[in-house]
Amino acid sequence: MTEIAVDDDGLRERPPTTTLAADDRLRPYHWAVMVLGVLGYATIAADAAIFPTSYPxxxxxxxFSDSAVGYIYAGGFFTCGVIAMFLIGPLTDRFGRxxxxxxxxxICSAFTILTGFAWNTTSFGILRSIATIGYVSWGLATVLIAESVPAKHRGWMTGTVPVGWAIGFGSSAFFSEHIAASMGWRAVFWIVGILPxxxxxxxxxxxxxxxxxxxLQHARRTGSSRFHIDVAKTEKSVLSQLWAADMRRRTIGVTLFFLFIVPQYAIMSYFGLSxxxxxxxSFLEANRAITWANWLGIVTILAASFVTRGKGAHYTLTAVGVLGSVCALFMVYLATPSTIVPxxxxxxxxxxxxxxxxxxxxQEAFPTRIRGTGGAWGSGMLWTSYGTLALIVAPLLTVYSWNVLVIVFGAVLxxxxxxxxxxVPRPKALNSNLEDLVH
Incomplete structure (x- = not known):
């Protein structure tokens, strides 16, 4: 009999069987899922970048005032975060990805188009907040891909989803540079709003x-599962499963990670123009730098996704965090007015x-029965971090310099x-089948 390894919090890994070998082949449908996931998220990212690149x-x-800019950011991010964690995630595990x-x-498309018709600060803020609900698509797209493609390719294929962020964010900065300056900001909202x-x-x-x-649906109906889902636990609220004893450590780890890693990137993405x-x-030169930084970032994202496949997500993300911290210190202490853009x-x-x-x-942090909820929780923490940053950056800049903020958010947090x-425990083996993580 084959021995089954059990890790500290009860997640077991079954050795892959020979019947899974054929499943390693990539088929046209797998590519279609990945491409649509990437491009779908690119349209959302383009929407997310409209305001940061055109707010002047x-x-x-x-x-509206400078302080209102932060409130508009925060309103959207918190709306997205809360709805993702407490509504979208549970619905995803109940009704489908x-x-x-x-x-x-x-939702993102409709309310972005409507934002182009905003007539005052209040209407703009409300419409933008509702549009940001669509930002949960990052977590949803990665779940769709992770559960649709062969395990051997899951790491790099889910890692390509954020390429959409770089494409969309850079494209929006390009639109702001060339369209908003000539046709007005409303035209950018209408054009970008149609894409999603x-x-x-x-x-x-x-x-x-x-x-x-x-x-998962079959298991709920019949009590049997092809992927060895713990059917008894699916009867509980998905949010309560997230904080049950066997999942609590993972949930806390995901929460801390996204709350404190996001500011490292966000301080120079959402607040790069400022x-x-x-x-x-200048406004045009700054948007040009943002455009090129994000478009070139596609290479970094793809490189990180392939390193994840070979070394695992934990080591990849550790390298990114450490290198980012070092670069933040270099940018503060070595950059001159002529080299700040590079x-x-x-x-x-x-x-x-x-x-x-x-x-x-x-995707590897949670089992199938709560993967949608866990993914949405992580996504919610991501946007909550953005929202918190939006509220505190402007007040902090009245007391501290940009250099201090870069050190705190870019190097310390x-x-x-x-x-x-x-x-969050690492999988026992790289690129394990999702069904091999059984509880």
């Missing part, structure tokens, strides 16, 4: 519900690697994040 024009048009992914994209709708329609026709979720303008870089680009190139490893990390990262 929006601010001038609608007449695909319908929630399509719904998130549709197109991909949402494509997803609804091409992507099927994942085999793992279908098995940072560069504070260094006397240093900014290098910093973004390193820290954007977070997204190449975090997707697989999040990531060390706490790494503690959370290593609280």
């Amino acid at each position: 024009l929006v601010q001038q048009s609608l007449g 695909k319908p929630l992914f399509v719904a998130a994209i549709a 709708l197109a991909f949402g329609i494509a997803v609804s026709f091409v992507i099927k519900e994942t085999p793992h979720f279908q098995d 940072f560069l303008q504070g260094k006397d870089i 240093w900014f680009i290098v910093y973004v190139l390193i820290t954007i690697g977070l997204w190449g490893g975090s997707s697989n990390f999040l 990531p060390l706490i994040a790494l503690v959370g990262l290593w609280m």
Whole structure:
């Protein structure tokens, strides 16, 4: 009889059987799922970057204060975070990965277009907050891919989803540089808002519900499971399962990791325009730097996703966090007015690697019965971190310099994040089948 290894918190790994060998082959459908997941998230990322890359024009048009910028950011991020954690995640584990992914994209598209018709600060803030619900699509896209593709390729294929972020964020900065300056900010919101709708329609026709979720539904109905789901535990609330004794350590680790690692990247992505303008870089030059940093970041994300396949998410994310911290210190102490833009680009190139490893990390952290909820929880912590940063950056800048903020958010907080990262047990073997993580 084959011995079954059990780790500290009760997750067991079964040795792969020979019947799984054929499943390692990539088929056209697997590529389609990955491409649509990446492009769908790219449209969401383009939406996410509209305001950070065009807010001076929006601010001038609608007449809101600098402090209102932070509140608008925070309102959207907290709305997304709370809804992701307490609504979208549980619904994903009850009704399926695909319908929630399509719904998130549709909501983002509709309310981004409507934001282009905002007439004052209040209407703009409300419409933007609702549109950000679509940002949960990062977690949903990675679940769709992780549960649809062969285990051998899961690490790098889920790691490609954030390539969509780099494509979308860079494209939005490009639009702000070339379209907003000539046609106005409203045109950018209308153009970018249409994109998620197109991909949402494509997803609804091409992507099927994942085999793992279908098995979860079958297990609830019949009590039997192809992927060895613990049926008894599926009867409990998915949120209560997340904090049960066997999952608590993992949930706390995921929470700490995303809360404290995100500021390392966000301080120069969402606040890159403010940072560069504070260094006397013009609006157009700053957006050009943001565009190139994110587009070049595609290489970093892909590299991180392939390293994840070979070394595992834990080691990949540790390397990104440490290198990002070192680069933050170099940017503060070595950059000059003439070299600040190149240093900014290098910093973004390193820290954007977070997204190449975090997707697989999040999918391996939780079993199938709560993978949707766990993924949404991590996504919610991500956006909560963004929201908190949005609230505190402006007030902190009245007391401290940008250099202090870069040291704290770019070099110090990531060390706490790494503690959370290593609280989550690593899989016994790299690229294990998701069904081999059984509870």
